Amino acid sequence: MASVMEDPILERQFKGHKDAVTCADFNPNHKQLATGSVDQNLMIWNLASKARAFRFVGHKDNITGVQFSPLGDLVATSSKDRTVRLWTPCFKGESTVFKAHTATVRSVNFSHDGHRLVTASDDKSVKVWSVHRQRFIYSLNQHTNWVRCARFSPDGHLIASCGDDRCVRLWDTSTKHCINCFTDYGGSATFVDFNSSGTCLASCGADNTLKIWDLRTNKLIQHYQVHSAGINCFSFHRSNNYLISGSRDSTVKILDLLEGRLIYTLHGHKGSVLTVAFSRTGDLFASGGVDGQVLMWRTNFDTKVYRDTLTRHRQRSPPDPPPHLSDIHPCLPHLNCPQPTAIEISSVVADTQSVDPPVIELGRADYSTKCLNSQRHKSPTRVVTNGCHADGLPACHVAGPAPKTFSEGGCVNGTSSKAGSRSGAGAGRRGQTVEEEEEQEERGQTYRLEVLPSHPVGTDSTLQHIVQQLDILTQTVCVLEERLTLTEDKLKECLINQSHILQQVRGAGGKGGDGAPAHGS
Template sequence: MLSPVQTSVQTANNWPQGSVDKSLMIWNLTPKGRAFRFVGHEDVITGVQFSPFGNLVATSSKDRTVRLWTPSMKGESTVFKAHTATIRSVAFSHDGQRLVTASDDKSVKVWSVHRQCFIYSLNQHTNWVRCARFSPDGRLIASCGDDRSVRLWDTSTKQCINCFTDYGGSATFVDFNASGTCIASSGADSSLKIWDLRTNKLIQHYQVHSAGINSFSFHPSNNYLISASSDSTVKILDLLEGRLIYTLHGHKGAVITVAFSRPGDLFASGGADGQVLLWRTNFDTKSYQDVLQQHSRKVHP
């Protein structure tokens, strides 16, 4: 069942959102809670993520910078500079000590959160890099991009140890499951593929959307996956049975991003229609309802 909620999606009672108006919004979803706007980027915000402990928020932008925000200190941020083109995504390592970014300059970069500096770059992509993520144990990085490849990197040797290229268009998003045994990747060709890293074999292939997939999120149990597409829908996949179980139609335009909460009882979706929809998750029935329609401008493209 998907039903209205009164609590949060990311950490404590807060949930972050980046938008084309160059601002970061952090929503307090408790009763009588407020929304806080953080300004500093000089161009569109393309990615946003809370740190694992909820004390920091990282944002990436078309202004070629990453900013690290302290939510309790309104307006203050640290700027990270090293990329020479739009940064498409930013993500924390699971211990919160590092950031990984993906950029149109064809590179993946790793940063130290504590020292607030650039550490190293991974440079084998031949076109824009759309997304990069750490494995749960921090030993691997997965990245994907417009060269139609998904690359797997060893963080100790800084070498590419595998490359998956079976795409009919750009590879748009990539992430590890909660146990780190698999990665999923999505494409502009509307495909979603899951690879077993123990065998380096493709184990599941879904073609359930009618347009490109922009984002997806594994449920913490590894049993489900939600995907966001330019076809205006959110889809829920049962990975144990290998099938589509729900299609959600709450957005009026492309759905740009989706994310499960850490316990997995909630998820949020953000769309080009300017809506952020917050859902309570229970997969026993097919009902659903949106509860949040706040942001006056589009979510990041």
């Protein structure tokens, strides 16, 4: 029996954001989905059915970018409030604040080893940060307009960035030089990323186009114009065989990169689609838009051996004209061949299982920050708020009355402190997790941090266990409620049947009393 491709289906809809959803990313542990929104909140959705969601409060303006670290123990967000935050994706709601940009930060991206972050900003710069040492490292400054997106290559040797100057730049992370510039765009370049092997670079733009370059030859190898409006984002499938894109035309499109054609058009968002993201395994993908919806789709079309499908099938049977009900339920397989006609799928009736998960709000406390006022150095500062970081962010703890921020030279809030300088140096020695040559480059730009712990670290695991048990109790109660509802329905049905039987018996008895023939022995 020949293998076939199956259509993607809408598996779940997440409701909780109060405004446009701007960014999304799956946790590498396959258990969570993070989304950021114009409502200034970060949401962490648990993919397990009926599990609670977390809302993280802290940013003072729109969240523009989000990404999990490679280990899944941190979430980075960027915002119009000019800051980058690192969160622990659990009930504590802690965040570390990075401040260096002087305008809106548009995107954030971890290197594949998790040691560094790259950010893009409206201040026309791309900045690189050390995650474990918690400090700004260097800037890349050749863009002449807002920078919309920046991404590390899989090996960490390159950074790609794009922006409103209508170009895509490629940077060497060792020399900090721009080594290539692609300038073929008729409008702003809105998003850029590498495929999983690092051999290709793709970017999309406001001119409705998506382009893919081969970095080994620096030549444009694929050019798509499948959307009717500007493309906001895209995501590579881990196999590099597929790519999904979201556009201002309200659709999500799926491209077959091996055949170079459009294979699916997904409908479901009311308004511009601002973000799309494949899961790390590629079996799921999410989309978010100005309608505040977060839709999670199951891939399905990659469940069979893809090359085997290509060799066996050379004709596709397109569905009937709209409303395309055959594409929704049941989901029928389609034969695969290189035709420009794409299957259109509407999600309007596909999702009947989603329920609004219980949401826990974290981080509502006031985020107090102390301004660094050094007379000799006016470098950008960073602030750590809400205590210690037991999940991947080492911090130097002191028994002082409040958190302190150290600048180069040991100045604390404008006053010299030798003890503070010694403490900062000690923290640097304990936090050495990057190469020695990087340490040489970073000297003179180190901003040491001291943090007052908000609670004993030993309580973290206990509280985490309590939350897990509460999740289990919540799911148990939901199951019991469903069973109780079924029991009530059955009981109601029995009562109705009993009532009908009684009416029939009384009717039969009445007829017998009026001289009607009685039945019996």
